Amino acid sequence: KELEEELKKREQEIERAREQLRQIIDLIPDPLFVRNLDDEVLLSNEANAELHGMTPEEIESKRERDIESEVENIENFDKYRQREIEVIETGEPMTVEEELRDPDGETHVFKMTRIPFRTTGTDEDAVLGYARDVTDIKEYEKELEETKRTLEKSNEKLDQFAGVVSHD
8 A cells, every 4th residue: 555655656746747847848938849760749849839830739749741731842841850860860969040931931040959869768769959040130140241231332432432532
């Protein structure tokens, strides 16, 4: 009877720990996921699920090709998948910028980090993915580059004008 009570107590502790983990990952504002070699989503936070127009419960245990109804239309899907496989096979993390569309069709630029991951219990090879939306930063960089070019042209014109004035 004591063993049964101890077992029940441990199961409750495990469930509380599981609930805390879910709360923690759902508080992360950036998309976070774990996928295995079979492309199955083992874990997804709310931000990642929302990016796909789903909830974490709906997205977990599904393959990316099943999640994205028009996956063939997603540019570079196979390249993204190959990056995950490479991270798992090499054991080396990888960070790259990728463009993804949200459910509304709006394109976002993400700085995607993929990290090798071993699942608890099954010791299965997987990849932990973390994406930071850098769309606004990229747009700001473009604006800065345009401003820089405009200033360089203005400086050239001023130099030419100064040369003409100096000559006169």
